[in-house]
Each structure stands twice: as C-alpha cells, then as structure tokens.
Amino acid sequence: MARVSDIGIDLGTSRVLIYMKGRGIQLNEPAVVAVDRDTRNILAIGDEAEKMIGRTPSNILAISPLRTGAIVDFDLVSTMLKAFVSQVIGKHYFARPRAVMAVPSGVNETERRSLISTMFDVGMKRTQLIHRSLAAALGAGLPIDSSYGTLIVDISAGVTDLGVISMNRVLVEDSVKVGGDAFSDAIIRHLRRKHNLYIGERTADELKINLGSAIPRTEQTYMDVTGRNLISGLPKTMRIYSDDITEAIDEPLRQLTESIQGVLEHTPAELASDIFEYGILLTGGGAQMFGLCEAIADALKVPCSCAEDPQNNVVVGCGRVLENPQELKKYLDDGRKRR
Numbered sequence: 001m002a003r004v005s006d007i008g009i010d011l012g013t014s015r016v017l018i019y020m021k022g023r024g025i026q027l028n029e030p031a032v033v034a035v036d037r038d039t040r041n042i043l044a045i046g047d048e049a050e051k052m053i054g055r056t057p058s059n060i061l062a063i064s065p066l067r068t069g070a071i072v073d074f075d076l077v078s079t080m081l082k083a084f085v086s087q088v089i090g091k092h093y094f095a096r097p098r099a100v101m102a103v104p105s106g107v108n109e110t111e112r113r114s115l116i117s118t119m120f121d122v123g124m125k126r127t128q129l130i131h132r133s134l135a136a137a138l139g140a141g142l143p144i145d146s147s148y149g150t151l152i153v154d155i156s157a158g159v160t161d162l163g164v165i166s167m168n169r170v171l172v173e174d175s176v177k178v179g180g181d182a183f184s185d186a187i188i189r190h191l192r193r194k195h196n197l198y199i200g201e202r203t204a205d206e207l208k209i210n211l212g213s214a215i216p217r218t219e220q221t222y223m224d225v226t227g228r229n230l231i232s233g234l235p236k237t238m239r240i241y242s243d244d245i246t247e248a249i250d251e252p253l254r255q256l257t258e259s260i261q262g263v264l265e266h267t268p269a270e271l272a273s274d275i276f277e278y279g280i281l282l283t284g285g286g287a288q289m290f291g292l293c294e295a296i297a298d299a300l301k302v303p304c305s306c307a308e309d310p311q312n313n314v315v316v317g318c319g320r321v322l323e324n325p326q327e328l329k330k331y332l333d334d335g336r337k338r339r
Helices: 074-089 109-121 132-139 180-195 201-211 242-248 250-265 269-278 292-300 310-323 325-332
Strands: 007-011 015-020 024-030 033-036 042-045 060-063 098-102 126-129 150-155 160-166 169-176 222-229 235-241 280-283 304-306
Touching: 007 074, 007 310, 015 074, 015 310, 024 074, 024 310, 033 074, 042 074, 074 109, 098 109, 098 310, 109 126, 132 150, 132 160, 132 169, 132 280, 132 310, 150 250, 150 269, 160 250, 160 269, 169 250, 180 201, 180 242, 180 250, 201 222, 201 235, 201 242, 235 242, 242 250, 250 292, 280 292, 280 310, 292 304, 310 325
Parallel strands: 007 098, 098 126, 150 280, 280 304
Antiparallel strands: 007 015, 015 024, 033 042, 033 060, 150 160, 160 169, 222 235
C-alpha cells in the first residue's frame, strides 16, 4: 500500500474537517459523541451521533465536547479525533504521516500538548498547530506575507476569532463567545418571549439558515415551524417571517460588531489604516448569513467582504501549509499579542 498523505485538521466547535494532501477535504462531520450515561460507553460519533440528538432514551446523551471555543470534555475530544483520523488515513500505511491542525482559541496550552500526544497515538509522525486566523487567511487565498494589515473575522458555531495579520504574523487578536450557536439561542429566546412558542435547537438552526438576515430583506420570506405553546403546553404551528429573525439576532450581532471595533481600536495606526481602506474579511460558516457584511460595514464604516467557501477556509489553509512544509515555521511563530 502506498504511503498515506499528510493531513490538515480543523478541530472546530461544531464540526471537524480533515484535508488530505493531494486529495482535498476527506471528512466533514459534526463534533458530537453519543454516550451511554450509565456505562460511559461510546455509542456513535459524528453524523450518527448527531442523528440521536433529541431522539434517544434518557440514558443516551449526545454530547458536544467542545463549546464556545473551548474543550469541555478532553477524553471525548480525544476519542472523537482518533476515530475521525483513523477513518481518513486507514489502519495500515508504510510511513507515519504528519498533521497540521487548527484548534479553537479557547484551548489552553496543556490541552494543546495533549492533543499533539493524541495525534501521535493515532499514528502521526508529527503534529503542529497553526493559528486559526492564519489558516483561514491562507485558505481564503490572501497574501499573508504582505506588509499590509488584514483583519480576519472567523465566525464558527461557538466562538468568533478575530486576528489582524501582517507579514505572516497575527499581531492583534481577540475572541468573543458569539457565533452561530449564539444566533440560534437568540432566536429561541425571541420566539419564547414574543410568541410564547418554544422550539428546539434544530428548528432554530433551520430558521437561522433559511430566514436569517442581519439586515431587513426587501422581500419577506417565511417558514412554518412547529413548537410547544408555552401557555397551553400543546404543539403549535406558527408562520415565522424573516423580519422576526432579524429582530431576534440584533443583540448577538451588536456584540460581534463591538468586538470587531475593539480589535480595530487596539490595532497599530498603519495597519488600521490598511483595514479601513481594504476592508474586513469574514470567514467561517457563520459568515454566510444574509446581509452580515452589509450590517458590519454600515455599523463600523469599514468595507467588509465574505471569503469564498468560508466554512472550509481553515482546513484548506491547513492543507496549503502541507503543500509547502518549508513555510510552516513562520506560520506558527506568529508573535501574537492578546488584547
């Protein structure tokens, strides 16, 4: 059997993506593990585990071991990562491959070292970590070796990572616990408060994807959803309009905009000038919300654009590092400072 290619991994809060050198993205699955509450046995991982959410007996838990950019159950993360990597590279190969991995910003140094150890256990010769903002910029095709400043806003499910990049370095960074999950939670709260209707996370996600808009739409769109009437306790179907969702997400959108403004205020003047001229780049799955760029640009008076294929930028960036391994060191030695 031929040698297995090196891999790039985006260990995200809600999904794990794996890129294989020369083959592209080979895995994209939910970061979910189904566990028997009584025995702690692992019942399913990824897609199969996600299908169990809200549909399983009380003794079966569908757990997301990463939340809001941090690891909440390292053992489950390790088990999940081993399963996904083994699925991609197989059990037999002549040489141990290398890995480049982007991890959430809230993962601490001890956890980072443990993740590297986990990757060694699953068969990696060497695993190196890359800053998410650098990986996202590389995946979006930006010339990060340029002296011009670029602000990357990577909006994932649990957290948004912000990084000002210049000459292969992240010079200013921040993270805020506002992402796709925060928008979904805001929709749940809004419908409960305004319509006395309780809906689950899955329905809220569908509303966010189908109706979500950071600015009022010129033409209203709608979706019929079924939830529980909080007054009668009975099932109720209601028609929800896009303006409802725009109103619902106003608060997390404001928090996101304020975080971007905070990073700009802490950015050196020359680099801030570049950003005000050339704009902000949104990446991550949350960047796809209708009108988000326009809302941010209007609030901050800064140009804003969304990367192509934003949900895959980070893992593709890891893959591009693999194609040029001699470049890896400068991407990792980013000399960043945190606000």
